[in-house]
Amino acid sequence: MLFIPRHVGDETHATVAEMQRLGISARLLSAEEVAQRFPFLDPASNHPAKPVADPEFFEPTGRRIEGAVFEEDAGYVVSPGVATQNLRRAGERDGVRFLLNTEVAAVDHPAGGGFATRMTDGTVDESDVVINVAGPHSAHVNRMAGVELPLQTRALRREVHLLTNPRFEEGSTDSLPIVGDLDGGIYFRPESGGRDVLVGSTEPACDEPEWIDDPDDFDHGVTELYRERQCWRLMKRFPEVGYGPARGLAALYDVTVQDWYPIVDRTDLPGYYVCIGTSGSSFKTAPVLGRLVAALVEAQSSGRDTDAQPVQLELPHVGESVDTSFLSRLRKPNTSTGTVIG
Numbered sequence: 175m176l177f178i179p180r181h182v183g184d185e186t187h188a189t190v191a192e193m194q195r196l197g198i199s200a201r202l203l204s205a206e207e208v209a210q211r212f213p214f215l216d217p218a219s220n221h222p223a224k225p226v227a228d229p230e231f232f233e234p235t236g237r238r239i240e241g242a243v244f245e246e247d248a249g250y251v252v253s254p255g256v257a258t259q260n261l262r263r264a265g266e267r268d269g270v271r272f273l274l275n276t277e278v279a280a281v282d283h284p285a286g287g288g289f290a291t292r293m294t295d296g297t298v299d300e301s302d303v304v305i306n307v308a309g310p311h312s313a314h315v316n317r318m319a320g321v322e323l324p325l326q327t328r329a330l331r332r333e334v335h336l337l338t339n340p341r342f343e344e345g346s347t348d349s350l351p352i353v354g355d356l357d358g359g360i361y362f363r364p365e366s367g368g369r370d371v372l373v374g375s376t377e378p379a380c381d382e383p384e385w386i387d388d389p390d391d392f393d394h395g396v397t398e399l400y401r402e403r404q405c406w407r408l409m410k411r412f413p414e415v416g417y418g419p420a421r422g423l424a425a426l427y428d429v430t431v432q433d434w435y436p437i438v439d440r441t442d443l444p445g446y447y448v449c450i451g452t453s454g455s456s457f458k459t460a461p462v463l464g465r466l467v468a469a470l471v472e473a474q475s476s477g478r479d480t481d482a483q484p485v486q487l488e489l490p491h492v493g494e495s496v497d498t499s500f501l502s503r504l505r506k507p508n509t510s511t512g513t514v515i516g
């Protein structure tokens with residue numbers, strides 16, 4: 175993965191040093207090194223990104239990127255659908271019961287304690303614990319339970335577009351990198367076995383965010399406006415790409431408005447937890463977030479106040495533990511780029 179920040183500063187150096195300390199193969203490349211390693215990428219700096227209607231949209235800025243973080247071994251989940259299906263099977267093997275095509279209509283909490291979760295088909299599920307993992311419906315489900323959080327989650331409509339990868343060669347193992355391009359206002363990576371390039375947005379300030387009030391009612395198709403924004407910005411960074419027919423989809427992020435970090439915590443309603451606000455980036459961190467929710471429920475159930483004593487989560491694969499208060503509902507908003515990059 176190649177990450178192109180808007181600026182290379184102390185925070186970039188500190189992040190690379192921390193990644194190296196954890197054994198991750200990451201290094202900072204200069205603009206010249208990026209051009210040498212990836213000669214098909216234009217190392218020009220395009221920050222701040224311009225709106226597509228700007229007559230100077232394609233005018234060269236005369237500046238180069240300040241550098242990029244290269245993480246050679248990074249990858250992505252090729253098929254989230256298959257991965258989700260595998261997780262479902264693993265859960266069922268361990269006793270998890272899924273009620274598919276069943277919609278929660280109300281989350282009642284009688285005075286005596288516990289929850290009665292009512293479905294639209296009239297059935298009721300009684301439990302001691304309810305965890306809100308409703309994705310873009312997270313704010314809606316919190317309202318059902320009468321829970322308010324100091325941090326706000328909102329559904330944000332996003333589009334991803336596909337273009338033909340001009341560098342694809344059958345049988346070649348030389349892949350495009352995954353590129354997180356905060357400088358250019360996009361991210362892109364290979365798709366369809368490398369035949370296509372998938373391009374999304376990193377929310378440049380010039381693009382008005384499309385917040386959605388009703389997550390059951392939004393346009394799932396791609397639009398010309400987003401197509402131009404994302405594909406034209408891609409063509410600036412990767413000039414060999416051609417435009418082609420419109421292909422892609424639209425879906426919703428569940429964004430924590432204040433800092434684009436998930437909220438994984440108990441709430442002021444005993445027994446009601448949230449794992450929400452994943453802000454477009456938490457498919458790959460789902461296993462860790464799942465462990466954290468389990469640790470929170472266990473800690474609270476055994477009488478520990480996790481607000482006063484936040485969970486220190488063990489990360490078995492890296493042999494480290496992490497203070498999870500940065501995901502608390504009570505946190506001061508984290509310093510972030512305010513984008514899907516976090």
Ligand SMILES: Cc1cc2nc3c(=O)[nH]c(=O)nc-3n(C[C@H](O)[C@H](O)[C@H](O)COP(=O)(O)OP(=O)(O)OC[C@H]3O[C@@H](n4cnc5c(N)ncnc54)[C@H](O)[C@@H]3O)c2cc1C
Nearest residue numbers: 277278307308309310311425426427452454455456457458
């Ligand atoms: C366009 C796009 C691109 C993305 N790209 C990436 C990426 O490259 N990498 C990455 O890590 N992440 C990515 N993400 C983010 C990732 O998809 C989410 O973080 C992840 O899906 C969150 O999982 P979740 O289980 O919390 O919520 P979801 O996957 O949203 O699942 C929530 C579930 O709750 C159900 N639900 C909601 N309300 C109710 C109700 N009342 N009753 C019953 N069920 C209900 C929904 O039907 C849904 O099945 C992307 C997201 C989008 C939209």
